[in-house]
Amino acid sequence: MADAVSIFMSIGLSEQKAKETLKNEALTSTLKKAIEQAQGLLGSASVDKTAGTLLYNMVTRLKDTNRLSFLTEYIITRKITSELQLSAALDFLKSHPQENLDRLEFEIACGVGVVVTPEQIEDAVKTLHSLRFLWCENRFGLCSSGEARTALKWADGKIVKNEVDMQVLHLLGPKTEADLEKKPKAAKPKAAEKDGKSLMEQLRGEALKFHKPGENYKTEGYVVTPNTMNLLKKHLEETGGQVRTRFPPEPNGILHIGHAKAINFNFGFAKANNGICFLRYDDTNPEKEEEKYFTAIREMVEWLGYKPYAVTHASDNFQLLYDLAVDLIRRGHAYVCHQRGEELKGHNVPPSPWRERPVEESLILFDRMRKGMFAEGEVTLRMKMVMEDGKMDPVAYRIKYTPHHRTGDTWCIYPTYDYTHCLCDSIENITHSLCTKEFQSRRSSYFWLCNALDVYCPVQWEYGRLNLTYTVVSKRKIIKLVETGIVRDWDDPRLFTLTALRRRGFPPQAINNFCARVGVTVAQTTMEPHLLEACVREVLNDTAPRAMAVLEPLKVTITNLPTNKEVRVPDFPANEAKGSHVVPFSKTIFIEKSDFREVMEKGYKRLTPDQPVGLRHAGYIISVQRVIKDGCGNVCELEVTCASSDSVEKPKAFIQWVSDPLQCEVRLYERLFLHKNPEDPAEVPAGFLTDINPYSLTVIESALVDRSVGKSKVFDKFQFERVGYFSVDPDSTSEKLVFNRTVTLKEDPGKI
DSSP states (O other): OHHHHHHHHTTTOOHHHHHHHHTOHHHHHHHHHHHHHHHHHHTTSOOOHHHHHHHHHHHHHOSOGGGHHHHHHHHHTTSOOSHHHHHHHHHHHHHOOSSSOOHHHHHHHTTTTOOOOHHHHHHHHHTOHHHHTHHHHOTTTSOOSHHHHHHSTTSOHHHHHHHHHHHHHHHHOSOOHHHHSOOOOOOOOOOOOGGGSOHHHHHHHHHTTSOOTTOGGGSTTOOOOTTHHHHHHHHHHHHTTOOEEEEOOOSSSOOBHHHHHHHHHHHHHHHHTTOEEEEEEOOOOTTTOOHHHHHHHHHHHHHTTOOOSEEEEGGGGHHHHHHHHHHHHHTTSEEEEOOOGGGGOSSSOOOOTTTTOOHHHHHHHHHHHHTTOSOTTTOEEEESOBOTTSOBSOEEEEEOOSOBTTTBTSOSEEEOHHHHHHHHHHHTTOSEEEEEGGGGGGHHHHHHHHHHTTOOOOEEEEEOOEEESSOOOOHHHHHHHHHTTSSSSTTOTTSOBHHHHHHHTOOHHHHHHHHHHHOSOSSOEEEOHHHHHHHHHHHHHHHSOEEOEESSEEEEEETTOOSOEEEEEESSTTOGGGOEEEEEEOSEEEEEGGGBOSSOOTTOOSBBTTBOEEETTTTEEEEEEEEEEOTTSOEEEEEEEEEETTTSOOOSOEEOOBSSOEEEEEEEEOOSBSSSOTTOTTTOTTOGGGOBOTTSEEEEEEEEEOGGGTTOOTTOEEEETTTEEEEEOTTOOSSOEEEEEEEEOSSOGGGO
16 A cells, blocks of 8 residues: 555655545556556656646546556657646547547647747737726726637646736736725526426436437446447437437336326426437236236326327337347356346345356257246346446346236246346437436446447436325335225325326326426435425416315305395406306305304404304305204304495405305315334334324215306316315216315415
8 A cells, every 4th residue: 555655646646645546446546557657658757746647637537448548648748738638638538439549630639739829828818809898897807818718728827817917917007996995796696496497497408418319428437339339320320319218117006206207307308308208118027017007107197298209118029138138148148047036135145156157058048948948936047247236147037927918928038127128228219218316226237238239328317216205105015005995096195196196186287397396306305295285286276266165064044135146256366357157145055164153262253243254255244143053052053144245344354155055075185194204114113004194084075065066077176265275086976076185275264
């Protein structure tokens, strides 16, 4: 270690920097090679500090170590002498990964041999636009060498700055006391917040960070082979440079709120960049796949407003994937293994004793696997590679004697995700394989497999997954909730599956808006449900027509109402031009029980024997004349008189009411779990099934709603004034409507 520190310090690194460098084995090894090559070029001379700094910076930023000798030579022979030239050289190499470089083109791109004289700098600075107008703008306020650096790309920055300072001094003279006074800083405009940008705006911005189609090799970590450029050229010929993404769910469960982000990102990124997005079912596990999942997944994608360019299946490519597996064996990159599944579990799995078996033997055995000559779990096909998480030789094919949903009994061997995913991306010419962060450990295997088979290799990009508190989204755990009768099915409105959110009444636009507010992040995001509910309220406030309903009715008889009449109620009181509906108004109406109190309490603003209240939209104020109670002493009816709102003092509150109403069922939902993280043993030691909120569902079977909603269809949405937002449930019949409470109102007057 001491020798290495001395070697690194010999090129100008501080002792601390040298020791920090030693912590990175790959960097240490590459830097040592660069120093050895430099000393070989210099002979007895030592590496000076300027060259040493450039060498260190080059090694830390160089992606293709095959170019190490090439760049070291240019630095040591003083053809590259500045950080600016080094950056230009690295950029050139990144965009020209092919082996045979055009040296002349390279040297022009990074300014090799360009000499800028002091006279050229002086002349260039004199012509600067900013100098000519300095006095008009403000003294010493525009003194920047940026324009000069643009005009003289390879000039020494310090010399350019000094020349600018000298000429400004000549024009304006020395700074005065007024110039030296601190000027108040102008307020910086606030950066646009994520939730102020649409998803399209965010994804167009994200495109600036991603590679352009056909420039996959510019991505960090992308492996370039001798045939890469030919494959990319062919890819561009087939796609025309079009952005291509895919959303690849497994059809063994229902999509949840986390998938909504994936759908928005994949379809949205393609749409924002005039590209296309495939819906591809990763149907390689026949034991768990059902038709209802295929149907529900597509339905949810389209419900969110996206139309796939094409619907494809991994099973479309079963024959091609098999042929590629045979090719992988022939190339010496895969082998048939007899280790059992239990032997392959854990982190310290022993190497397979069959890893080096002859290629011909593996080909024969793989053919026998295909023909059904082995039992399930008896043999697998494994790939010769080590994944980023240390997992060695992942399985490519396994045996399953289960009929496939689409291919029936044609196959008894099925490819794994690690084998299938990247190859299907390659087959479909995907440009950006967007996936959540947990797949980052598979990126190297993704690149390895495509390159091992010498096929077009897309680029995998990872982003942070979206999680919500107070819920579970695991397929296994939702099945437990269904099997134990805690929830009815995958679409129970207390869950956060997309089918459940639709049934509860969440508009797709609100879910998309929520995803936009969360933004495209690399870090995992955990959000509170109330943030999603806020997006729901925003949409429903503008789109859900108003109606009046009472959940716990109290009968009211208006003794002095001259005659029955009809009242016109605006669908959207804030914008009456958007329409209205008519409701009956008779001597018998119903109000909420909570809107009457027999004994006046401080701060209570609604109906009491001594306090009148207004009836929304009716134009009447009612006052209590008589309180009628049942045999148990409970208030069961009120007799009141009414007066025109124009003829009496304005009351403290107005309440909703119904007359000649429809009886309906109303379901009120609260959080399903009591704790934020029901899966966390630290919060819920006995497991998530013990954390159920006993009040997560309240059913009111005899609520009343005005007749304007009588012809509603399933999923129609309303704001029941002063109560909340509600959606028509699929359980509704022609005899009785069922409403789910979507969300409460933002500010509930019922709590005043």
